[in-house]
Amino acid sequence: MSRRADKSSLARAFGLRGAFWVVSGVLLAALGCFAADSPPQVTLDATKAAPRTVEALTERSIVRDYRFAWANLSQALASNSAEPLNGLFQGTANSRLHDEVSSQLRNGLTSRYLNQTHKLEAVFYAPEGDVMELHDTAEYDLEVLDGNKTIQSAHAVVHYIVLMTPGADRWVVRQLQSVPHF
């Protein structure tokens, strides 16, 4: 009887420990996933924008939409699906990213943009508010995979020239062009 009680207490103890480790593992895995999928961090300095001053509401919209745009871009290139690109990319930027997804898909490659931070600076805001040019100093960990094999994994600092225009309910990215420096 006492042996059975010991067994059951042992089993309970092991069960509890097991459950603890399983929960810890799941939490750690979730944390890892969360870290990998953490949304891009975007800040905007609009003090040098000219000739038009950037309105507070526009400033918030730019930050929000540019963050979504990069989240969608990295999702598209990680999953090789062009669907996330629809909505926040238009014109040249949209067609180029579509081409990039197709090209990756053809060659069995995927790219991951992790731990993104984007420091935006508005350098031009048209008199009528119909186009804005931004300089983005982006930092991210870029992983390029051929199938499951990582062929490139490096921290990158990239300068982008960005053209955004207002859409019906959001600002869309029309040009996203990397340059050696501003």
Added chain:
Amino acid sequence: MSWSINTVCRNRSLRSTLGLALGTMVLAAVAFSQDMNVRVPSSAAAGDSISIGTTGSGSATFYLIGPTVSLKHDVQLGTEIVVPSKQTEIAGQYKAIVCSEHCQSADFFVAPAKAASLTLLVHPSRVPVGQNDAISGVALAFDEYGNLIFEPSTVDFQLSAKGSTPTIRSVQTQNGVAWFRAPSGKAAGALQITASLHDIAARRVVQQVASEPCNLRIKGQRTRKGVLVETEPIRDCAGNPVPDGTVVTFTAKAGNEISTVDAPVKQDVARAQIQAKGPLVVSAASGVVMGNELRLEAQ
């Protein structure tokens, strides 16, 4: 004792074997890293065919990752890899990666090609005459592949309207953008705006329309049904006829009764029929301009 000697001997041989192996590995790694290398062009323009050099021997996989391009193919180390012009049409950062047992990479930039088109945004499409800073234009230069050209260059904006001397403004691009602001002209009509850079140009037309009416004069006469009032041809202060559809409000005061009629301008004149039989005072207004008062006696 013999055990300890053996152990010492074995340890020594192990150490020397390990040391040798490590040394070989380090040397191999150094040799390998010296062996396989990627050389990328120091400068390239969009649409240029480029050559990427490799060192080493044996076969490897070459990857080119860039804006819109992800290439992958087998190469022989020690040979030059030619990337066709079609793959370098988009300006930006490219990454050349060569993988054998491990991967080596190098980054390079492709700059935009020469300007091939100008995007010209002009506002508004219709503008009243005589307004300060009422017209604005923004020009962005792109190469034939749609890359924004951010090297400074001078864009000439020419504003020309019928019957007036064209004005030209030369503006240097900053961050790839040139822009201007200008007042609208004195006369109604089409204003053609041309932006040009080297031998390329873009054109837009802004329709200049009459400004607010300058003065308003009305006349009227009794009819069987009441009173027919109409304005004299309505013009702005520069003498341009106001556009059709401009609303004129006629107000009729008969004793304590006030009635209003809105009438659109049609061929420079606005007309309204007011039903009243007694003595009447009629006035008219359009925008901020008030017209004269018209007194009509009872029928």
